Amino acid sequence: MEAAMGLMRRMPPRHSETALSALLSLLPHNSSDLLSQVDLPLQVLSDDDSGKRFILCEYNRDADSYRSPWSNKYHPRLEDAPYPSSKLRQLEIEANDIFTVYCDQYYEGGISSVYMWEDDNEGFVACFLVKKDGSKTGQGRRGYLEEGTWDAIHVIEVGPEEETTRYCLTSTVMLSLTTDDVSSGTFSLSGSIRRQMNMNLPVADGHLCNMGKMIEEMEGKLRNSLDQVYFGKTREMVCTLRPPSEVLPMRLPDS
């Protein structure tokens, strides 16, 4: 299993699906471990009842069917499938509505879904998902990207309701982007990172408010570290390989 994760850490992120299916076929007995530890680009289905699209993940799956957060129905239909309690379903409906607004604000499009379910310790778990196609043929408003995808998975475990409740967030972002023009050819970056954040927050502020703020902060951090740290490191590497000719000792103005 450790070796399998080692391989996932080295294979090009844009080939993560191929890499995972290769590992699954080599290690059929570890399939559930692999599926729970490796995040893959998100898949989408259309909900016929609401006409909206929703995101598929392990948390809304039962057998080969997936529950839509919009109609609360499984696609394809499934008898005796699990549903969240009606109280939690109310929170889920609300979370989906608000998260759609949030995504419009940050993603200028994209698809979002939120799933919730009760866990064994009197709390609940919520999973917030975003998928954005930022390519110029997709929802990339500025048309810079030949290809561009962003997938975010946020799983929050919410502890038993007390005055201050414990929220444990695990977030993964997977992205790939490619620009292509005649003068500079193709330039592509792809990657994935995962981070955790734990907080104790007053339940009086409301679960959605607490979870939302954590997700917003986390997404900002992940985006920033991809942009500044991860992309920055690859740029540093390129400049080490062939230092740009402009890098001559620069004189700083006297201040």
Add this chain to the structure above:
Amino acid sequence: MAEEEETELSDDQKKGIAKWFLVNAPAGEIQYVSKDLKLVLNDDDVYNEAASEAFPVYNKSHLISLKMPGGFGDVLVTSYGELQDNEYLDPKTAQVAIVDHVKQACTKVRPATDEELPSAYVEEYRCALEAEILKYVAEAYPKGSSSVYCTNGKDVEEPGSDFDLVVVIAAARLSPQNFCNGSWRTIWNIEFKDDIQKLELNGKLLVGAHYFEEGNVQLDTKHECRDSTMFQCVNNKCSDLMLPMLLELMCEYRIRSPDDTAISVANLIRRHETAYMASLEESYFKLSDNTFKDLRRKLPITRTLFPWRSTRQFSLKREISEELGIGK
């Protein structure tokens, strides 16, 4: 996914998968990949077979550089210098390196035979270009290697026929302790077209970088370009006494200069590679403010953090919508 049948893979299928992992290893990481892969496969026969097929492919496509025994310096493993499966010509020293692909080591060297080397005529051009490229690479790449091969027409003895040279430049920086590896590879194919006195250049530039501290982010770029120049001639230092007509006649028989031709080619390569480096810098520069925005903005359209409210339940959505001035 849930109750997928566990069909046992055939050895051939396993080998195919193993080769895929090896060939897709980032620059400088195939040995790490092979270590993990051996554990995952748990089948030495399949692994060995896959490794013996995948390593040569990887080594040649990554243009790896190996130290030759006997103080001959380094040899580049490329398809252009490949004589046999594990024999690679080093044109600089006229040695042939015997390579163990899986160990990524050069085990022996032998002098190249006359048949393996270009004719004296072609060699003059090759050697002149090699000298210019070595100079350029030493200036532009802190840790670069280069080789110039004749890939076509190596037995051409005199002007009148075409031949091709290939310039290979490779620079790799491996720094696994800093979770970072990268490689720069450029391949220039140069066609010496005798009848039209012209040299046509086709360049392929590839850059890769991998940063994997608590994550996995990879850069992958590819650019192709073309250019051309003329065979350069020895400067005509004729006196003023010469008749213009005679001058013109002489032009037909001007003496070609391999050295000046090499300088002209190296200058073109330098110019294109410098421009490409600048375009990579430009791509990075645009990334943070423009390109990335099409995936996710730094801040919402309103430029302030999202108004998550300490309100309860249903009212939250309505208030947010009002605040943002959307919907009812």
